[in-house]
Amino acid sequence: MEKGRILLFICLVILFGLQGCTKCADKYYSDENAVKAVYISSPLNIDGVFDEPCYASARWTPYFGLANGDPASPRYKTRAAVFYDDKNLYIAFDVEDPDVWSGYTKDDEPIYNEEVVEFFVDPEDDNQTYYEFQVSPANVHFDAYFEYHRSDLKKAVSYNSGFESAVFVDGTLNKRDDLDRGYKVEIKIPFEKIGKPRPSKGQRYRIDMFRFERPERNKITEAHALFPTPNWDFHSLKDWGYLIFE
Numbered sequence: 548m549e550k551g552r553i554l555l556f557i558c559l560v561i562l563f564g565l566q567g568c569t570k571c572a573d574k575y576y577s578d579e580n581a582v583k584a585v586y587i588s589s590p591l592n593i594d595g596v597f598d599e600p601c602y603a604s605a606r607w608t609p610y611f612g613l614a615n616g617d618p619a620s621p622r623y624k625t626r627a628a629v630f631y632d633d634k635n636l637y638i639a640f641d642v643e644d645p646d647v648w649s650g651y652t653k654d655d656e657p658i659y660n661e662e663v664v665e666f667f668v669d670p671e672d673d674n675q676t677y678y679e680f681q682v683s684p685a686n687v688h689f690d691a692y693f694e695y696h697r698s699d700l701k702k703a704v705s706y707n708s709g710f711e712s713a714v715f716v717d718g719t720l721n722k723r724d725d726l727d728r729g730y731k732v733e734i735k736i737p738f739e740k741i742g743k744p745r746p747s748k749g750q751r752y753r754i755d756m757f758r759f760e761r762p763e764r765n766k767i768t769e770a771h772a773l774f775p776t777p778n779w780d781f782h783s784l785k786d787w788g789y790l791i792f793e
Contacts, residue, residue, distance in 0.1 A: 580788035582608050584629040591637045593733045595715030616775035625758040625771045633745050640664045640732040647727045649685035658683045660765050669753035670743045674784045684730050686714040708740040746792040755787040
């Protein structure tokens with residue numbers, strides 16, 4: 548009898564412990580830190596021009612704030628919209644920038660040291676494995692898969708998603724003495740390249756998005772984030788928000 552009571556006690560502890568873990572995993576989720584992905588029935592034309600009918604019903608994010616959580620407004624605006632079809636995830640960035648420039652020319656170079664937009668995603672919502680996708684104003688790519696927080700960069704960058712993107716510059720790229728208006732980016736990521744089938748309605752991924760505004764390489768004027776990471780670590784999954792598939 549005594550052994551039975553002990554076994555029952557252990558089972559109850561495990562049960563409530565698992566419930567507690569579930570609550571911990573969900574504690575960051577709310578309407579305030581979630582964005583919506585709109586389903587589209589046909590593939591998006593990746594050309595950097597927001598002229599497809601789906602943009603009329605896009606769920607644009609709020610304008611990004613400063614990445615460290617400072618309540619001051621960024622000098623320039625950045626926002627994004629997300630779509631998906633049966634095979635692909637699409638991210639559109641709308642970036643205000645009076646001086647659009649880019650120096651790197653080869654994929655997987657450290658384009659994060661210049662002006663860039665970034666999309667991070669943890670499709671498993673396991674707070675461990677995650678993917679990073681970046682596009683420069685010159686449409687140079689960077690993609691990586693991390694097995695855990697900032698795991699070996701060389702190994703991470705060996706991942707090749709084959710994702711597609713296009714950039715439309717509203718102005719003149721690399722003409723530093725004129726006034727530009729900004730640039731637009733469209734990104735297409737196959738679900739199979741992030742190890743997932745098409746999401747079901749209501750499913751959610753952990754995500755974040757960023758934008759660097761720089762006057763020159765390695766010098767930051769501002770870093771913008773959809774969901775701020777107060778410790779300046781863009782790889783801090785606990786600070787990310789959620790993407791909900793409508």
